[in-house]
Amino acid sequence: MVCKKGGTIARAVVEERLLARIWERQLVMAENLVAGSGERLQVVYPGRVNSDSGPDFRGAIIAMEEHGLLVGDIELHTKAGDWKSHGHHCDPRYNDVIVQVVWDGEASVVLQNGEMVPTLSLRRCLKGSLDEVRCWAYLDVVPSEPCYDARKCLGDDELGRLLDEAGERRFRLKAYCFAVALAEEQPSEVLYQGIMGALGYTRNKEQFEELACRLPLAVMQNLCRGKPVEEQVKVIKALLLDMAGLLPDDEKAEPELLKYCLGNREPMSPSSWMVFRVRPENHPVRRLSGAAYLLARFMNEGLLEGVLRLVNESSSDIGRLEAGLMIGGQGCHSHGERALIGQGDRGQYRLAFRIRLG
Secondary structure, three states, X not given: OEEEEOOEEEEOOOOHHHHHHHHHHOOEOHHHOEOOOOOEEEEEEOOEEOOOOOOOEEEEEEEEOOOEEEEEEEEEEEXXXXXXXXXXXXXXHHOOEEEEEEEEOOOOEEOOOOOEEOEEEOOOOEOOOHHHHHHHHXXXXXXXXXXXXXXHHHOHHHXXXXXXXXXXXXXXXXXXXXXXXXXXXXXXXXXXXXXXXXHOHHHXXXXXXXXXXXXXXXXXXXXXXXXXXXXXXXXXXXXXXXHHOOOOHHHOOXXXXXXXXXXXXXXXXXXHOOOOOOOHHHOHHHHHHHHHHHHHHOOOOOHHHHHHHHHHHOOOOHHHHHHHHOEOOOOOOOOOOOOOEOHHHHHHHHHHHHHHHO
16 A cells, blocks of 8 residues: 655554554455565464553464464564564564564564564455554454443343354364364373463463463472472472573572573573552462462372363362362462462353363
């Protein structure tokens, strides 16, 4: 799209806000989506808008000709060069970006971890003229948030249908991602990663999943074999916090042992964890402590085997299932203190287990 100014031809300028609307509503011709690298791609899911710091869209799913199915973040810029000028190449929070989406430019970008990701320009992919797309982008297709009056506008039946449809779509999308993971990893590792992601809540979900990938369940199982539960908790907690980059130096009583256990695995940066406006009960250190107790509870039996047994035993008593997954303030079932993993986590757990255990 070009425009004439004073007898010269200049490219039309598209603000990043409009670009975000175009991407969110996919106002593009799918057959024209070709990255600057020449690789054709397909948008399975554009991701969810990120209102916090970091990439613009989280959890996108992109299918690429050579790289297969990719799950990660999307960063939007007006120009491809904004990636470097904004300092994203030095920021580990952008290491999960799988595609940079821009209005103009094609150059690939380099992540902080050294990996290279493609750039997709939308300038030649619009469904219609820029003016037409601009109108569609800002059209109120659904009631704006907050949607407290949606019931009055839509009626009970239509609102129920939309909610059911959205829930089913979300469930199938997550199930698809988990099926991909199960095709590549052991079921116990996939379950472990799902539990860790649930413990991270919205703010630190990706970080907990990244930690689970860097510190596999099998590594902790080998180190805990034959040890009493109390010792297992200490070992798992130290390993989790150290790999997360959150273990204080004065608590590294056996740094050589940790180094031996973790090998050449690179720990996460402390700056990668979201702690701004996070409730104290949900601080990553506290959540990882709860994870240590929970994993130790099933370590001797096996996480997958233990959870399956718990699900089978609790088929007619959801309270029993919840109790088996909660961790009290001192790492037990007691609720005298604020729980490390409490009833507030049950929604996350139910979703994870519905998907994984069917």
